[in-house]
Amino acid sequence: MSRGDIMKKLTILLLLILCTGCSNNPVSNNELMKSSTVESSTLSATENYVENKESDYNTSSDITFIDLSLPENSCYMEHYEEFSYGNEYTLSDGRTIIEDVNLYLVDKNGNKNAVIEIPEEDTQKCAVFCDMIDENRFAYYIINHETIDYSGIYNLETGENHRIVPCEDGSVFIPEKTADNYLYFSKGFISDFRGVGKLNLDTLEFSEIDCSSLLDKEINYLGNPCFSTDGTDIAVYGKITDTSQENEMNKYQLVIFSLTDNDIVKTYEFSSKCNYVNHQIVYHSANEVFLYLFQYGDDPQTHLYIIDLSA
Numbered sequence: 001m002s003r004g005d006i007m008k009k010l011t012i013l014l015l016l017i018l019c020t021g022c023s024n025n026p027v028s029n030n031e032l033m034k035s036s037t038v039e040s041s042t043l044s045a046t047e048n049y050v051e052n053k054e055s056d057y058n059t060s061s062d063i064t065f066i067d068l069s070l071p072e073n074s075c076y077m078e079h080y081e082e083f084s085y086g087n088e089y090t091l092s093d094g095r096t097i098i099e100d101v102n103l104y105l106v107d108k109n110g111n112k113n114a115v116i117e118i119p120e121e122d123t124q125k126c127a128v129f130c131d132m133i134d135e136n137r138f139a140y141y142i143i144n145h146e147t148i149d150y151s152g153i154y155n156l157e158t159g160e161n162h163r164i165v166p167c168e169d170g171s172v173f174i175p176e177k178t179a180d181n182y183l184y185f186s187k188g189f190i191s192d193f194r195g196v197g198k199l200n201l202d203t204l205e206f207s208e209i210d211c212s213s214l215l216d217k218e219i220n221y222l223g224n225p226c227f228s229t230d231g232t233d234i235a236v237y238g239k240i241t242d243t244s245q246e247n248e249m250n251k252y253q254l255v256i257f258s259l260t261d262n263d264i265v266k267t268y269e270f271s272s273k274c275n276y277v278n279h280q281i282v283y284h285s286a287n288e289v290f291l292y293l294f295q296y297g298d299d300p301q302t303h304l305y306i307i308d309l310s311a
Helices: 003-017 071-079
Strands: 063-067 088-090 096-100 102-106 112-116 125-132 137-144 147-155 161-164 172-179 182-189 192-200 206-209 233-241 250-258 263-272 278-285 288-295 301-308
Touching: 063 071, 063 263, 096 125, 102 125, 125 172, 137 172, 147 172, 192 233, 233 278, 233 288, 250 288, 263 301
Parallel strands: none
Antiparallel strands: 063 301, 088 096, 096 102, 102 112, 125 137, 137 147, 147 161, 172 182, 182 192, 192 206, 233 250, 250 263, 278 288, 288 301
């Protein structure tokens, strides 16, 4: 398999099952540390949308359904973050990190050195840049064909590479959010959400957050959760029921989970005849979550559910 084939597989895989909460277009240290929340937008859930037939989609008063196939709703897609690879990330001091199987650092004089290097014999591995933690440390992970090999943080000043290895059951930790001197990770296996971990950025002590009140509900929560702007909550999406009978609806759920109280803050449920197979969650503001859902096939559907957290 060629390196070009790896890039194609990488893009397809990460679009489907991995976190897209990582920043993709940093231009300064402060901007690099932002989450996927779009704070500058003034678009609200009650303007410029067209609802579909109520018989096909059933939501409560605190959830707004938007059909993104309608031209008048195309403005909402500007908040969707499509994954890409092979990017260049300009740091606050003018240096650049480049994704190209390895992760390269280019200094201000144009000198290029591999800082996260994949051995040539590991033809199915690629290094993915996630986010800058401070002026010298960044988070990353290594993808290995159809799995995550490991993740970690790298210090550009000292050359220290601190790895977060997978669990014995195969679950891996993917860097998601820096808040209050902690780097938070989502824990997952393939497409399943299995919890949250955090790394103390001073001591490098790693620990897992107790998510048992969420995970013990026997609902298939999916990977790619979204962390709130302040890092205190996460939004997680899952399917409650799956039906193939005509005129019956699939039931879905979005849960807000507190990382400080280790408990569910609120649960939002809705129904649809669509069998959604991919999703993305975006904290559009402190009081509003955007949930993008996709159904593929002969009649592909792209929908947005806007959840009003203040209701």
